[in-house]
Amino acid sequence: MLVAGGALGLFAFVGDEVPGVVGEVILTLTSTGFAWGAAALLAGYASAHRRAALVNATAVLVLATVVYYGLILADGRRWRFGALEDGSSSAALGLASVGRATAFWLVASVAAGVSLGLLGSHIRHGTRIPASIAAGAALGLLAGEGLQFLMIFRAWDALDGFYLGRVVSAGVSVILATLGATAGLGHRRAEKSWPIFLATAVAAGAAGVLLWSQIAAIRMGL
Numbered sequence: 001m002l003v004a005g006g007a008l009g010l011f012a013f014v015g016d017e018v019p020g021v022v023g024e025v026i027l028t029l030t031s032t033g034f035a036w037g038a039a040a041l042l043a044g045y046a047s048a049h050r051r052a053a054l055v056n057a058t059a060v061l062v063l064a065t066v067v068y069y070g071l072i073l074a075d076g077r078r079w080r081f082g083a084l085e086d087g088s089s090s091a092a093l094g095l096a097s098v099g100r101a102t103a104f105w106l107v108a109s110v111a112a113g114v115s116l117g118l119l120g121s122h123i124r125h126g127t128r129i130p131a132s133i134a135a136g137a138a139l140g141l142l143a144g145e146g147l148q149f150l151m152i153f154r155a156w157d158a159l160d161g162f163y164l165g166r167v168v169s170a171g172v173s174v175i176l177a178t179l180g181a182t183a184g185l186g187h188r189r190a191e192k193s194w195p196i197f198l199a200t201a202v203a204a205g206a207a208g209v210l211l212w213s214q215i216a217a218i219r220m221g222l
Contacts, residue, residue, distance in 0.1 A: 005060040008039050009067025013075075024165030025172060031068075033145035033212065034173035036061060038180060040113050041138055044120025045184065057117025061109035069102040101222045108215075116141070123184050128191040135192075136200025139181035144208020146170035146177070148216070151209060 012031035015023065029035055043060045044053035073095075119141075122134035149170040153163070181201070185192050 002059070002063060004039060004043070005063030006067050008036065008060065009064035010071070012036075012064065012068050013071040022165075024169040028169040028172045028176075032169065032173055033215075034142050034177055036064065036109075037112060037116055037138075037142045038177075039064070040116035041120040041123075041142070041180075041184075043113075044117030045124050047117070047121060050118065050121045050125075053117040053121035054114050055117075057120065058110055058113030061113045062106060065102065065105045065109045069098060069105075072098055097222060101219075104218065104222060124188070128193055129196060131188060131190070132185065132193040132196040133200045135181050135185035136197040136202075137204040138184070139177055139197075139201040140204020140206070141208045141211075142177035142181065143174045143205055145212045146173035147205055148209045148212040150174070 008030070011029075012027075012035075015026045015030040017023075018026050027035075039060050040057040043057040047053035047056050116138065119134040119138045122130050123138065124131075126134060146169070149166060153167055153170075182197075185194075185197055
């Protein structure tokens, strides 16, 4: 789990440097709510019991966050913005912004790690109804960021290469979340309920959109 968390943080940092549509697709797999959520879900799914699922999923996200922001601090380009209007250095403001972002995402990592680790454990080890609910909830939450962006996207934004990349990234994340959660539940040999899975996925998707709307607003102020 330590290797997985470190690799996730490293690839997220590297993915930020790739421009255009290709960069957005890479970020879908390394530096989005879907990518990090899927890592936590898989950590929980792969764990032998519930307590280990919570610990492993949380450890992956916390370590990834530490590595990602540690690399940002070491690199310096994202928080050294030159001089302010009065001639003073902007480094202190940049460092403060990185510190706030790190603190926010560490808290989010713990919350997401516990939640998604538990869902992953239920998908694999739970009985019929809990497993079906967990898989549906995982689908909705993992697809939430992509759905939220697609809902606010305007068709003419596609004329801009950056926004086109965001559309591709959002669409890919929704598709992968759907395929992954469906495969996870379908792989169970024990009983499962597809109607419960679908109903939960719809409800969780709506909740995921609202959640990511709030996260987007918070990120603007960091």
